[in-house]
Amino acid sequence: MPLLTVLTAAHAGGAEFLPDTGNSVFSQELPDGWEVEWVVQEDGAASTDVRERLPDDERVQYSADEARLGPGITRNLALARARGQYLQNLDVDDMLLPGALTTVIRIFEEHPSVHWAFGQAHDLMPDGSRKSFPPWIPPFGLMPAGRLTDWVIEHDGNWPIPCAGIAYRTASLRAVGGWAALPVGEDIAMMAALSQITDGWQDEAVTWLYRQHPNQLSRHPEQPSWSVIARRFALQRTAAARLSSLSLTGTDIDPQPIAHVGQFMKTPAHLA
Template identity: 35%
Template sequence: MTSVVSVITAVHGPSAKFLADAYKSLNEQQLPVGWEWQWVIQQDGETDDVASYVPDDPRISFGQGRHGRAAMARMMGMSRVVGEYVRVLDADDMLTPGALARDLTVLTGQPGIAWTTSRVLDLLPDGSTVGFDQDPPEGPIERGEVLTHWQAHDFRAQVHPATLCVRRDLLLALGGWMALPASEDTGLLLALNAVSRGWFTAETGLLYRKWPGQSTSQAAHSEQEERAARMAVVEARAEALLALENWRIDAA
């Protein structure tokens, strides 16, 4: 019997041109014996400027929906997810060789681990890469650790939500990505960490593309009033879940 890891990607017109690079990085993954991948691509919007960039591959499921930003697109895409685990891959990013295999090795071999993250390198427009200087050591991340670090470091987590690979059932039980204009993935990460143990892999798992059209580079992303509101609701959700002892998840 074949097991499936589902890779989910939200995409909009400006980022569609990068899907070829994302696909190449996914197609080059070597999975453990008995595993295969599914790529669920969900367009944020119903325009005609994305479909032509979607590769012709039976393992890919492409859908469209009303504009609502990345969180809503991913959640709509979840309707087509068939895998036991869900791996995030933004349209403009790329997996590194072996990233999916490392995720699956941890999730299937480490008792009590419900989600994984990994080291990220920023991919700059000139092709150079820059790493993060506050990566934690490889190994388990205990409940509440991400929230504590995030609160102490100006709302910046020590692990990157764009590298998340998580149990599908837990993702759905928590309501998925938060209904926010940004930081929706951070909100999910903190919620997951509030109820379950995770893992950080020190080997680089993602190239995070920096380019002028990405949403995090826009002025609105850093507007202080909205940012404060996003962080407040992300924090409140995580703290509420952390306080609910019956929400603790012990992954098999």
């Protein structure tokens, strides 16, 4: 039975939002025959703050880093456990809107050349209101390989899409190494490679809510300096992909054998 993974990097500071996040996942109506799993990876030691807010549901797969490793590494540890052929990223404080997963499944099923896809986002304000904004990089539909990175290069390394809400072919995400090991901008650094070598899709449907609140990681005092480094790293990665003439064209990849690689590996005795 086809499976889609929703991946969430969680942390105790955002645990209060997990019930809303989980409800937005499990209230999704999926196409006939499809199933969803929610892979939650906690950045830090396992905490009751996170675990007690997760539903008692066999579709939830929880694990913890047992150290503070940052969002990029935390997502990659979750990616190692993902079993779905498609993967929707969803931050701990954000929410999917009705029809979100059906939208990305439809895109991938109808457009075999597309490796990543996203819908529009609304800001969810602290008072519960929603704020919309127009797309920075129209038109909607197919986004050929390199078009997004062309825009980024022309706009001083700034990114015109909400990378926190992108869905992927899971095998394609693994092929570019997952998320970058950066304190911020781990998603744009990954997309700097993936969008350079594969086609994507921008859908006009509003599919998720980006929650604005005082404890967002993006409000960290070091965010400005980290952001500059992340944008530079992303530009360097795009340049390297172009100079290397990298390409990723195949989509007929069965994700199940990949997902099961190494599942029975154990810690070597001398490291246990």
